[in-house]
Amino acid sequence: MNERNTPDELPSKGFSADAGEASDAGEVGDGQLDRWLTEAAAAERAETTVDADRFMARLRMRVAPMVPSPFAERPGIVRVFAVAAMIPLCLALWLCFGLPNDGGTVPPGGETSEELALIDDLDLLELLDDLPTGEIAEIDPDMIDLYLHLDVIEELPVELLGNS
Amino acid sequence: MEADPGSLDDLELMRRFQEGDASAYEALVRRYLDLVVRHARRYVADLAGAEDVGQEVFLRLYRSRDRFREPNNFKGWLVTITTRIALNELRTRRRKRWVTRTSIEADDPAQEWRPGSDAGEPPEEATLREERVVAVRKAISRLPDNQRQAILLQNFEDWDLAQIGEAMDLSVPAVKSLLHRARRALEAMLGPVLGEEARRA
Numbered sequence: 001m002n003e004r005n006t007p008d009e010l011p012s013k014g015f016s017a018d019a020g021e022a023s024d025a026g027e028v029g030d031g032q033l034d035r036w037l038t039e040a041a042a043a044e045r046a047e048t049t050v051d052a053d054r055f056m057a058r059l060r061m062r063v064a065p066m067v068p069s070p071f072a073e074r075p076g077i078v079r080v081f082a083v084a085a086m087i088p089l090c091l092a093l094w095l096c097f098g099l100p101n102d103g104g105t106v107p108p109g110g111e112t113s114e115e116l117a118l119i120d121d122l123d124l125l126e127l128l129d130d131l132p133t134g135e136i137a138e139i140d141p142d143m144i145d146l147y148l149h150l151d152v153i154e155e156l157p158v159e160l161l162g163n164s
Numbered sequence: 165m166e167a168d169p170g171s172l173d174d175l176e177l178m179r180r181f182q183e184g185d186a187s188a189y190e191a192l193v194r195r196y197l198d199l200v201v202r203h204a205r206r207y208v209a210d211l212a213g214a215e216d217v218g219q220e221v222f223l224r225l226y227r228s229r230d231r232f233r234e235p236n237n238f239k240g241w242l243v244t245i246t247t248r249i250a251l252n253e254l255r256t257r258r259r260k261r262w263v264t265r266t267s268i269e270a271d272d273p274a275q276e277w278r279p280g281s282d283a284g285e286p287p288e289e290a291t292l293r294e295e296r297v298v299a300v301r302k303a304i305s306r307l308p309d310n311q312r313q314a315i316l317l318q319n320f321e322d323w324d325l326a327q328i329g330e331a332m333d334l335s336v337p338a339v340k341s342l343l344h345r346a347r348r349a350l351e352a353m354l355g356p357v358l359g360e361e362a363r364r365a
Contacts (some may be wrong), residue, residue, distance in 0.1 A: 036296055040320075044206075045296045048214075050198060055215060063223065102358055
């Protein structure tokens, strides 16, 4: 690992015997090249100074969100079991709180089927009469089921029937 | 008594870091911060960009601590990762500049990164030295990636052949060959530029 360059391996870090000499114009010797490289390296070191404390502070902020959760330090199998155990728990919570008490489905307006049954057929017909044709065509298809349920289908415009 | 993390070798620091010791991670970062930023700057030129690359390098080290399998060659791994991230950054910048139709000349390290002068140095000497340094950097930046990395690690970081070989996944004879080609290429590029000055000297 710590094998150092020996003079045999790399004379003045180069490979030719003309170390330290530059011959005619336009040619560069190994010694010359080494000096220029050393000069460039020294200039680079002098110019590249990093504020380590500032760098560390920024790095800590980026690393902080990755602080491991309690599960992350556990073996993989424990994490799998922990996640698996949460599935029935979530399912139970969903069954308890996620469905309406009467077990029925909730229409778009949020009313139950019992409440909907109370809507007056005549009110609906009046509403439909007041709506321009374009707006009727945009009525939610779920609402058309409601109209069908209330036996007002005969009164619906043709465009609306085409949507259902 | 607990040893100062800064006095421990890389292997021990990596072991402690992998066991969750945050101070070992910080000691590693502080130890290699200059090397990583310096190496990144050789590609991206500006110091702020090089520090961004450094952040990504050490962030990647943090994320991959559990999978890290090369604690014996930590320095080589860092240089390899730094090179990859810096080259990616350079490619991203070039794409952005191409899109915005601005000059790509600024990607040339010698264009953005000019050496400062030494205090007390005669102005004429300082100018000549600055020109030489810029010419050398420009020539190095034009080398193929693997030759560039080898010449920088040898001449700018004083790494030996074996260390360069480990970092670049090459045998020692292959590193020698690579360095030989790199030097010949540098001589060819620098000859016309600096040969006259060399002859005068």
